[in-house]
Amino acid sequence: MEFLLPLFGRFHPLFVHLPIGILFFAVLLIFISGKEKNSFKGVIPIAFLVGTCFALLSGISGFLQYRYEGYSWETVQIHLILGWSTIAISAWLYFQFRKQPEIDNRLRVQSAGLLLLLMATGHFGGNITHGDDYLIEVLPPGLKASLGLEFEESKPLQLPEDNWEELAFYEGAIQPILNHNCTSCHNPRNRKGELDLTTAKGLLSGGENGEVLVHGNLTNSALFARLVLPKEDEDHMPPKEKRQPKKEEIELIKTWIEGGASMEKTLGEAKVPSSLVSAFFEREEIPFYPETTLGKVSEDSISKIRERGFFIENISLASPLFRVSCLNFPDFQDQDWSYLDRISSHITYLDLSETKASSKILESLQTLENLTILKLNSLPLSGENLELLINNQNLKIIYLNSSNISIENLRLLDGHPSLEKVYAFKTPASSQEKVKLSFELETGDFMLPKLATDTIVY
Structure with missing residues (x-):
């Protein structure tokens, strides 16, 4: 029958929610109770009595869980003291109300104190189960700082791309993984399962069930074996409601x-x-499109542009920059640029392919400060004024397919500060000898290697 006490201790998570709800209900009745018609004097003592009984069951089961589940006294002491204080005060309020059933301000203040005690008890209980940072873990750093919270952020593993081989395997890689995924529960203050994973000494010491690391043996190393258990398994670590390590970790x-x-x-x-x-190398992520502080363009202005036949949309919900195309406006001419001039700073992607625009349009395009992708396919471009696009400091890709652009014309763009690639299929440039330019030039005429299956006759 030795299993009975540990079993009763495990009922603590089930019992603990009942007194919280019932005692909260009793306090609520005190505050909304009026005189005579709206009085709940007959219900309030019953609520306090039932709440106290379940609080007592919670206290006993919680103490047994502490004794049999391997929690340290430092971990549970505040929660345990507050819990038994809640039992005592709720019982005292029950007898006080039976002795003097009149609801006055003194009783309301005492009840409010019980409510605060309940919240504090629940908070410290939650810390034991989920870790000290459970409530604040999801808050953005700015909000944490404004609230004066000084919890140290555990960062995911990052390694330098150069000389990573020189880092200590444990200190440089394994310990950061444990810090990010495990130490909210397994630390000196909250040694769940008597296990501290914040240091090598704690890791090698193991926990209540013995060692968690057996050198060279995955099967007997609980540190690894529990990570790969199904999430639904009660022995899986971290618990399924917590952040899970990445497969690379x-x-x-x-x-x-x-x-x-x-x-x-x-x-x-x-x-x-x-x-x-x-996967853990530190890399600086450079956004493809420019980052800008431009304001949003009014829906009315966008609607007027669409009425002329332009396709226009934001590149993302959060960005004020636009993708503009003349796919449904083949009659676009140079003078029609006036409709787009009012939003020129917001254009980052522009497609004027197969329209009636001429080389003169480049004079207008050079003013687009955020232009990143430009498509001028099948336009009668002579190429002489192609150097005007040097002024587009964010331009990365240009499409000049099926135009009269030659290698000599493209030399005018050599040294462009941001240009990465130019497509010039079916142009004079595609038949000329390739030259070295500051950007990648794609001229087509690709040949795929023959496969053996190509010669099979069915």
């Missing part, structure tokens, strides 16, 4: 343990392949 832990779980070896000495760590 689990693979790194696996490689480290299989290699002997050395605390001294570097990533290079452990012969970790670059393919295993490349």
Whole structure:
């Protein structure tokens, strides 16, 4: 029958919600109770009595869970003291109300105090289950700072792309993974399962069920074995409601343990392949389109542009920049630019292909400060004034297919500060000898290699 006390302790999460709801209901009745007609004097003592009984069950089961589940006293002491204080005060309020059933301001203040005590008890109980940062974990950094919260942010693993081999495998890779995914519950203050994963010493010491790391043995290393259990398994770690490690992080832990779980070896000495760590390299993400502080264009202005036949849409919901096309406006001519001139700063993608525009349109296009992609396919471009596009400091891609552009014309764009690629299929440039330019030139005429199946006759 030795299992009965541990079993009763595990009922704590079930019991604990009942007194919270019932006692909250009792306090609510005190505050909304009026005189005579709206009086709840007959219900309030019953609510306090039932709430106190379930609070007592919660207190007993919580104490048993502490004794049998391996929680340290430092972890549960505040929650346990507040819990038993809640039991005592709710019982005291029950007897006070039975002795003097009149609802006055003194009783309301006492009830409000019980409510605050309930909230504090629940908060510290939640910290034990989910970690100290459970409520604030999802808050943005700015809001945390404004609230004066000084919780140290655990950052995901990042490795330098150069000389990563020189980093210690454990300190440089494994410990950051544990810090980011495990130490909210397994730390010196909240040693769930008597396990501290914030240091190598704590990791090697293990927890209430013994060691969690067996050098070179994945099966017997709970540190790894629990990570790969199904999320629905009660032994899966981290708990399914918490952030889960990435598959690349689990693979790194696996490689480290299989290699002997050395605390001294570097990533290079452990012969970790670059393919295993490349996902963690620090890379500066440069947005493709310009970042701008431009304001939004009114819907009325956009509607008027669409009425002329232009296709226009934002490149994203958060950006004020536009993608503009004349796909449904083949009669576009140079003078029609006046309709777009009012939003010229907002245009980042422009397609004037197969319209009636001429080389003169380049004089207008050079003013587009945020232009990134420009399509001028099948236009009668002579190429002499192509250098005007040097003024488009954010221009990255130009399409000049089926035009009269030659290599000599394209030399005018050589040295463009941002241009990455030019497409010039079916142009004089596609039949001329290739030259070295500051941007990549695609001129077509690609030939796919023949496959054996190409010669089979069916």
